Amino acid sequence: MKYRSVFDIIGPVMIGPSSSHTAGAARIGRVARSLFGREPKWANISFYGSFAQTYKGHGTDVAIIGGLLDFDTDDQRIIQAIEIAKERGIKLTFIEEEAITDHPNTARVIIGDHNGELELVGVSIGGGKIEITELNGFKLKLSGNHPAILVVHNDRFGAIASVANTLAKYEINIGHMEVARKDVGKMALMTIEVDQNIDDQLINELEQLPSILKVTKIVD
Amino acid sequence: MFRNVAELVELAVSQHKKISEIMIEQEVSITGRSKEEVIAQMDRNLMVMEEAVERGIKGVTSHSGLTGGDAVLLQKYIEKGSFLTGETILDAVSKAVATNEVNAAMGTICATPTAGSAGVVPGTLFAVKKKLNPTREEMISFLFTAGAFGFVVANNASISGAAGGCQAEVGSAAGMAAAAIVEMAGGTPQQCAEAMAITLKNMLGLVCDPVAGLVEVPCVKRNAMGAANAMVAADMALAGITSRIPCDEVIDAMYKIGQSMPTALKETAQGGLAATPTGRQLAAKIFGMPLKEK
Numbered sequence: 065m066k067y068r069s070v071f072d073i074i075g076p077v078m079i080g081p082s083s084s085h086t087a088g089a090a091r092i093g094r095v096a097r098s099l100f101g102r103e104p105k106w107a108n109i110s111f112y113g114s115f116a117q118t119y120k121g122h123g124t125d126v127a128i129i130g131g132l133l134d135f136d137t138d139d140q141r142i143i144q145a146i147e148i149a150k151e152r153g154i155k156l157t158f159i160e161e162e163a164i165t166d167h168p169n170t171a172r173v174i175i176g177d178h179n180g181e182l183e184l185v186g187v188s189i190g191g192g193k194i195e196i197t198e199l200n201g202f203k204l205k206l207s208g209n210h211p212a213i214l215v216v217h218n219d220r221f222g223a224i225a226s227v228a229n230t231l232a233k234y235e236i237n238i239g240h241m242e243v244a245r246k247d248v249g250k251m252a253l254m255t256i257e258v259d260q261n262i263d264d265q266l267i268n269e270l271e272q273l274p275s276i277l278k279v280t281k282i283v284d
Numbered sequence: 285m286f287r288n289v290a291e292l293v294e295l296a297v298s299q300h301k302k303i304s305e306i307m308i309e310q311e312v313s314i315t316g317r318s319k320e321e322v323i324a325q326m327d328r329n330l331m332v333m334e335e336a337v338e339r340g341i342k343g344v345t346s347h348s349g350l351t352g353g354d355a356v357l358l359q360k361y362i363e364k365g366s367f368l369t370g371e372t373i374l375d376a377v378s379k380a381v382a383t384n385e386v387n388a389a390m391g392t393i394c395a396t397p398t399a400g401s402a403g404v405v406p407g408t409l410f411a412v413k414k415k416l417n418p419t420r421e422e423m424i425s426f427l428f429t430a431g432a433f434g435f436v437v438a439n440n441a442s443i444s445g446a447a448g449g450c451q452a453e454v455g456s457a458a459g460m461a462a463a464a465i466v467e468m469a470g471g472t473p474q475q476c477a478e479a480m481a482i483t484l485k486n487m488l489g490l491v492c493d494p495v496a497g498l499v500e501v502p503c504v505k506r507n508a509m510g511a512a513n514a515m516v517a518a519d520m521a522l523a524g525i526t527s528r529i530p531c532d533e534v535i536d537a538m539y540k541i542g543q544s545m546p547t548a549l550k551e552t553a554q555g556g557l558a559a560t561p562t563g564r565q566l567a568a569k570i571f572g573m574p575l576k577e578k
Contacts, residue, residue: 082399114552118552
């Protein structure tokens, strides 16, 4: 089931005018920000489908930048997000794409600074709910509704088991897990949605494990 | 966990509970949060709805200038007392409009189930409140009942205008509201389902064609009529009228209609009212762009 909570339906509390094109866009931006871990210096945003046709009217551009600035859906500062980003020296580019995507409300967000870059595809499925469908070239499915751990690792036997064992040691329950890889034996990505909050000690311990390259957490 | 309206009604009937209670219990079991926490969060959402209506009936105007002030006009008209329909229904319409005018003005609202359709549920709730004098707890229950029906629609069809047209947004909102009104008025769980079915049947096929891509024209007035539709359907269900087509099948029909709807009529601002001469002129004026002929 795509929608789990009654508050997906009666909610979110948000700045208007559109739950999919404003609140959902803000959430996509915020997940990108959370994964990047810091404020980016530049952002290239591509809009597809209905997003491309109506983003100006719905404030989708403003909202997604609000998310990149770490504003929640009900944060009044969203309205001024583009001005705030420009004041902070963030370079913004918006592209209206013509390609047809699986869902009409799709955005591709590429953000970065001198230390790195992140590329993410987010879909706003309705009522403010979103899914992340691609991260740095990996296909995945992330609802953004739960705390989640993203683990970049080498595609070797035992890597998944060692991560699962460590989570068990911290008494963390896995609600949903997916593994994607670019090719056999190459780089792979584990997406783990969990029920409990994740502390930094766990993240550090996961990063020490063999075959594990990078661990990021997304807090709900 | 209920997957459709039939299961939801069955759970309520077999356990002698209200739909709202079933929804609260499911939320507690899925999220692991306490019943008190869940109810407190809904209470906060209710407060946001109250603030939005209060702001809207005092009068707001959107940035584009396309919408605003209609909730005020209707409140004044009600006060004069010369209306043709009824006070409760007009009050519901006025408060639905108030919420959506605030939404269009980038104000704070609670999506029910979406922002574009955020007027219907609170509009009907606050109008029915005057008539039925519910407790705070009963008002919160109203939102859980609406949420339960919306939950089924969201998981079995869609609540996105871009995916299913306006029938998926205002249609869903009106159905949710109708069901919640019936429960508050003392109707049975089955009557809630009938009210939802009757409402949604009359919203089928409604396209999403916002002028200039803004959630204003015709969204605000569609919320008005969604509220009116919900009120009438609730009265019909309470009178004992049933839907020949079961609620779940109506929801399924809505989903299939949404899938076969052309993209131009699904929140792309390319068809319907958005593509009328006036719709295109307004879009050109707002964005300062030359008029494109299609």
